[in-house]
Amino acid sequence: MRIxxxxxxxxxxxxxxxxxxxxxxxxxxxxxxxxxxxxNKSTVMHNEYELEFFDLPGIYGLTGVTLEERVARxxxxxxxxxxxxxxxxxxxxxxxxxxxxxxxxxxxxVVIAVTKTDVAHSKGVHINYELMxxxxxxxxxxxxxxxxxxxxxxxxxxxxISNEDRRPLTISYGExxxxxxxxxxxxxxxxxxxxxxxxxxxxxxxxxxPEIEEILSKSLAERYKELEEIRRECRRRIGEDIVVxxxxxxxxxxxxxxxxxxxxxxxxxxxxxxxxxxxxxxxAATISVLFIFALFIGVFIVNTGYPLTAILERAGQSExxxxxxxxxxxxxxxxxxxxxxSIIYDWLGETMLASFITEGLLGGVAAVLVFLPLIxxxxxxxxxxxxxxxxxxxxxxxxxxxxKIGLSGHAILPVTLSLxxxxxxxxxxxxxxxxxxRLRLIMFTPFIPCQARLVVLLALATxxxxxxxxxLVPFVYLVSFAVFATLSYASYKLASKKRKEEIxxxxxxxxxxxxxxxxxxxxxxxxxxxxxxxxxxxxxAVSIISWGLQHITTNLSFxxxxxxxxxxxxxxxxxxxxxxxGISGESSWIAAYALITGFLAKELVISALMTATGASSIQExxxxxxxxxPSLIALALFTTLYVPCLATLAxxxxxxxxxxxxxxxxxxxxxxxxxxxxxxxxxxxIIL
Amino acid sequence: MEAVSLxxxxxxxxxxxxxxxxxxxxxxxxQMGVLPGSKLEVVFNRGFGPLIVRVGxxxxxxxxxxxxxxxxxxxxx
Numbered sequence: 001m002r003i004x005x006x007x008x009x010x011x012x013x014x015x016x017x018x019x020x021x022x023x024x025x026x027x028x029x030x031x032x033x034x035x036x037x038x039x040n041k042s043t044v045m046h047n048e049y050e051l052e053f054f055d056l057p058g059i060y061g062l063t064g065v066t067l068e069e070r071v072a073r074x075x076x077x078x079x080x081x082x083x084x085x086x087x088x089x090x091x092x093x094x095x096x097x098x099x100x101x102x103x104x105x106x107x108x109x110v111v112i113a114v115t116k117t118d119v120a121h122s123k124g125v126h127i128n129y130e131l132m133x134x135x136x137x138x139x140x141x142x143x144x145x146x147x148x149x150x151x152x153x154x155x156x157x158x159x160x161i162s163n164e165d166r167r168p169l170t171i172s173y174g175e176x177x178x179x180x181x182x183x184x185x186x187x188x189x190x191x192x193x194x195x196x197x198x199x200x201x202x203x204x205x206x207x208x209x210p211e212i213e214e215i216l217s218k219s220l221a222e223r224y225k226e227l228e229e230i231r232r233e234c235r236r237r238i239g240e241d242i243v244v245x246x247x248x249x250x251x252x253x254x255x256x257x258x259x260x261x262x263x264x265x266x267x268x269x270x271x272x273x274x275x276x277x278x279x280x281x282x283x284a285a286t287i288s289v290l291f292i293f294a295l296f297i298g299v300f301i302v303n304t305g306y307p308l309t310a311i312l313e314r315a316g317q318s319e320x321x322x323x324x325x326x327x328x329x330x331x332x333x334x335x336x337x338x339x340x341x342s343i344i345y346d347w348l349g350e351t352m353l354a355s356f357i358t359e360g361l362l363g364g365v366a367a368v369l370v371f372l373p374l375i376x377x378x379x380x381x382x383x384x385x386x387x388x389x390x391x392x393x394x395x396x397x398x399x400x401x402x403x404k405i406g407l408s409g410h411a412i413l414p415v416t417l418s419l420x421x422x423x424x425x426x427x428x429x430x431x432x433x434x435x436x437x438r439l440r441l442i443m444f445t446p447f448i449p450c451q452a453r454l455v456v457l458l459a460l461a462t463x464x465x466x467x468x469x470x471x472l473v474p475f476v477y478l479v480s481f482a483v484f485a486t487l488s489y490a491s492y493k494l495a496s497k498k499r500k501e502e503i504x505x506x507x508x509x510x511x512x513x514x515x516x517x518x519x520x521x522x523x524x525x526x527x528x529x530x531x532x533x534x535x536x537x538x539x540x541a542v543s544i545i546s547w548g549l550q551h552i553t554t555n556l557s558f559x560x561x562x563x564x565x566x567x568x569x570x571x572x573x574x575x576x577x578x579x580x581x582g583i584s585g586e587s588s589w590i591a592a593y594a595l596i597t598g599f600l601a602k603e604l605v606i607s608a609l610m611t612a613t614g615a616s617s618i619q620e621x622x623x624x625x626x627x628x629x630p631s632l633i634a635l636a637l638f639t640t641l642y643v644p645c646l647a648t649l650a651x652x653x654x655x656x657x658x659x660x661x662x663x664x665x666x667x668x669x670x671x672x673x674x675x676x677x678x679x680x681x682x683x684x685x686i687i688l
Numbered sequence: 689m690e691a692v693s694l695x696x697x698x699x700x701x702x703x704x705x706x707x708x709x710x711x712x713x714x715x716x717x718x719q720m721g722v723l724p725g726s727k728l729e730v731v732f733n734r735g736f737g738p739l740i741v742r743v744g745x746x747x748x749x750x751x752x753x754x755x756x757x758x759x760x761x762x763x764x765x
Contacts, residue, residue, distance in 0.1 A: 060719035060720060063715050091745045092744050092745050095719075095720065095743065243715060243718070244723065248725060251723065280734060280737075399749075399751070400736075409738070502753040503753075504751035505749055505751035506713055506750055506754055509747040509748060
């Protein structure tokens, strides 16, 4: 028999940890219909039962403030899991129980899992679980995910509840009650009442929940006016925000009817050492920025050798530099693919099939997979920062700086993730509470150079060589961040003209702890898989198609000389567009072609350059273009700024829900790239 | 008993929330345990940048603009 179980919990209660322990690494990701919010699913056998766990996003409540809250709520209402397991934190029992009450008001089939019980015990917090269970009318099970305590009892409770018929919890809201019952009455009398608990609908309606308003106005039609009348009357009588009243009643219900007498805190009011240096805005900003900077320099060195190699080269140690580069992540992966190609050529000889496999399949896919370890490293580092509790502190530290460009500390995760890959960067904006700030981040974080663009930049930098080559990368990063900051600030100012908007920070600061490998891995995998999917689909297909186009002439016959191919003649016609960047002449079509494929995925720029020039190394490919240093600088800037890749564009569209924003973002990026590219070309010609 | 806004409260004070104005952030504050009647401890406040307050066992960071809209009574400073 199959039992569906939803895991619900506030952020930082240890929900991901519990899910990972239960799933033992076997999780499938599915999107909740109509959204891009992902719900992880894992099936576990217990006795003869098949327990299907759904890990809902971490949320503070079911009020529908953020997209994730709406998804969790609609999952509980629409998918109707057999059991909802609500996690509450034994160290923050009162606050985390609010969510439990909200779930209990929707369904009675709830198991409460009290987490971090081992820590609570050592801190002198003692909980009478039996008493709490009696008062809540739902099983209360202490668990410690990390120490794997209580899992069997949790499973038993899930099985027991799944077989029982349970009504939602009824909390008395005092003076609000008459209004709740009148609304409930009308809802029940509807011709086809919404398939949700009537009392819950009534309460949410009185609170002014826009989603519920819509549902009720549809299903009640004419009689909806009566509801509006009741709510007006209610607001007049209560004279207080209904949301405030309901929250207060919930809190006092928790304090008086659940916690009182069931929880004993041995009063050891330890004077907590506050990391006050990190709270000081100036010091925190400086430390945070330096920390992020140092971290990414470290990551860049591991990944590509840059900037260490550049420094060594300037110091005359080019041999050591190339040695290091060989053993960086991207160097090693490249070596591996070269090795595979050579085996295939040995085996098949110089045939069309060998060319297809090595250049078409391997060339394209390898060009992408080269970046996989790079992105994995970035994500793992950020995962460790997040899980350890350092990230929220960085958010506070950078808040003051980000505020100057129309963003808040909440933006720190999207921004830093984008340094790895823009797709998870854009997706991570979902946790940003302000809708307008979120839209700004969705549209402009694609300007932040990802690892793929870093590698393209490095290739072009080697092509330029000299001092100009060494400073190219920091220069382009600076320009990209400046563009990001300027656009974000401008759109903030523009939006503020219509409606005054305050950029604010409201963030829980979890205690610091050493990151758990499992949780970090989970975070990494969650953010890397988009990239893998892209490599497996878009890029795979594009590689095959572009190989075909490179080897078919305009007369539709096979050619091994790319200069005679369809691509060459097609790109030739577009290459005039690159004139402002100083790119013209015979091989200018190669640059045009590379940029066209780069739209599908930035990392393809390199493989396109290599296949089109027939060069065996990136450096060789760049130098055989015969471009001057100013043109290469302009090309580097252009490649970094123009159009996010197709996958990023797709998430920009999905997350903003409007094609308009994806189109505006694209036009903005192309225009910026042209203007700044041309400007860089002109300036570089004067300076160099 | 005088009501003051949270952003003006000295570091180290213990306060009781009296009223929260504004709309956008109110719900989130409630869910985080900050609502009329809650007892807070101001852990960090240097007159600029976000404040840090403790609610129960959790520390939360509250932007100054939001803090300005939270009216509190100082119980102990």
